[in-house]
Amino acid sequence: MKYSHFMQGVLLSAVVVTAVSPHSFAAASTQPGDRMDAAARLSVSISAESPAASASSTAALGTAFVQVAAGNxxxxxxxxxxxxxxxxxxxxxxxxxxxxxxxxxMVAPVRLNTLPPLNSIATDGYGYQLGVARDGTVWEWGSRPGYVxxxxxPRALPGLSGISQVTTLQKYSFGLGSDGSVKAWMRDQKSGDSGQPIxxxxxxxxxxxxxxxxxxxxxxxxxxxxxxxxNASENQLHLSVPVRIQGLPALKQISMQHAYDAYGVDGSGKVWNWSTQASSSTGKLYVKPVSIQPSLQVRNVYVPPVMRCW
Known part of the structure; x- marks a missing residue:
């Protein structure tokens, strides 16, 4: 892929769903080492496996990718x-x-050896990543603000423990506690250091x-x-009062495309799309929920955010 400064206004958008299916999907096994073989491809099994193939698949489970986050x-x-x-x-x-x-x-995946085993990862899309280790600590790596x-x-963030999931923007990050609580913290845009979680x-x-x-x-x-x-001003983090979005069915998973457009999956596997009003003080819908492909039963939906490449 060529990178060009003339790629102005390119918008990327897609909806990815994981449907309930008897087929199995796993990443191809690779040889031991820190660099994955560039020839590795996604393998799909759609027929009954022999005992030998089943054993091989079990051995390859550790090398299967369970989450991928994409940025610019x-x-x-x-x-x-x-x-x-x-x-x-x-x-x-x-x-x-x-x-x-x-x-x-890097044209082929390279392992970050100094990270402990993680349960989940997140990216702001512009070079900064977070990950949750299996002991509930949070780790960061990637671009430093103001530096080319x-x-x-990779390094651990202080003051965070018992975290099960993270999400991050360019200046702010949020962590979900195992008890259902939520933490928020800022990232200094000069030093790159993260502030004390609140x-x-x-x-x-x-x-x-x-x-x-x-x-x-x-x-x-x-x-x-x-x-x-x-938002932030004078190096202080400011959060609005959370409001509940009205008029939605009970959902089990959500994915946001941008600030106002969203998708979700309900308990029956039906996918919904809706839009909210711009105001942060109201939970009213701008566009009521619409069912997408009602004949499908879906486990989860992922909608990559709309990103502008310059």
Whole structure:
């Protein structure tokens, strides 16, 4: 892929759904080592496996990718064994590998060896990544604000424990506690250091977080969706009062495309699309929920945020 400064106004948008199916999907097995074989491809099994093939598949489970997060010209992947792999552009230190001056891009995934086994990953789309370790601590890596071709190698964030999920924007990040509470913190745009986490009031029993633009969306255990805005001034984090979005069915998973457009999956596997009003103080819908492909039963839906490439 060529990168061009003339690619102005290119918009990327897609909807990815994981449907209920008897077929199995797994990443191709690779040889031991820190660099994945570039010839590795996604393998799909649609027929009964022999005992030998089944044993081989079981052995390969650790190398299967269970989550992939994509940003501007780079990607981050999490394997079932908890290892993290990055590939793509590295001009801004996006990948988190130490020697950024010599490596401007990686065509094949490279493992970040200094990370502990992780349960989940997140990216702001512009080079900064977070991950949740299996002990509930939060780790960061990637681009440093204000620096070109310098990277923040993986390091743990202080003051965070018992976290199960994270989401991040360019200046702010949020963590979901195992008890359903939510934490928020800023990232200094000069030093790149993260500030002390604060508790987000008005949210409880949360099971999923999503962020887009300056909006945070939260799904609670009852299936209700909440939203709040976030901004900063004079190095202080300011959060609006969370409001519940009215008129939605009970949902089990959500995905936001941008600040106002969203998708969700209900308990029966039906996918819904809706739009909210711009005001952060109201939970009213701008466009009522519409069922998408009602004949499908879906486990989850992922809508990549609309990103502008310059």
């Amino acid at each position: 010209y780079y990607s981050v992947g999490l394997r079932a064994d908890g290892s993290v792999w990055t590939w793509g552009r590295n001009l801004l230190g996006e990948l988190g590998i130490p020697d950024t001056t010599a490596v401007s891009s 071709r310098e990277t923040q190698v 508790s987000v009031s008005g949210l409880k029993n949360i099971v999923q977080l999503q962020s887009t633009s300056d909006y945070i969306y939260a799904l609670d255990s009852a299936g209700s969706v909440w939203k709040l805005t976030v």
